[in-house]
Amino acid sequence: MKNISFILLATSIVLATIVSCIAIGVAVTPDVNHIVIQAIEQNPKGDSNRYEWVMLYNPSDSSVNISNWTLVSHFWCGTNTTIVANTTLHPKKYLTVTPDKRWLHDEDASIMLIDAAGNVIDKTPFMMAN
The missing domain is CATH 1.20.5 (Single alpha-helices involved in coiled-coils or other helix-helix interfaces)
Structure with missing residues (x-):
């Protein structure tokens, strides 16, 4: 018993x-109230030099000026892509950033979003391409 x-x-x-x-x-x-890295394409079919992209999302209720913010690829030689001046991401909206050259590695890539003051706003884990 x-x-x-x-x-x-x-x-x-x-x-x-x-x-x-x-x-x-x-x-x-x-709750996330800052710009986030929503999705990436690090190993597209065809030409990786032209078809890689990063999608940003603003989940907040305020517009955010993301002028001169930088996307940094940790693995591929520390390559940066700077968002052009006068870019605002409005509430609940997306922005797709397409670098003009290959900058993401197909294996063990990680991306950081850094604001104009040098603060890390978002960061992905290290990712493997499909």
Whole structure:
């Protein structure tokens, strides 16, 4: 009888822990209110020199001036792409940046978005191309 009670207690504790972890995972998801790197194409079919792109998204309720912000590729020789002057990303809108030359590596690439003051705004994990 003691073994059955212990097994029931242990099972209850495990289930309670799983439910708690799921609830905590949902509860701690932060709201993002800054420009984010939404998607990238680092290994397009055809000419990588012309078809790579990075998509930025503004999830906030305010327009953001992203003039002279920089996208930095960590792996491919530290190549940078600067967003042109007078560029504003409006609330809930996307902007696709297409560099004029190849700048993303097909393996272990990571991209940082840096504002004009040098602050890292967003960063991707190291990614492998499909």
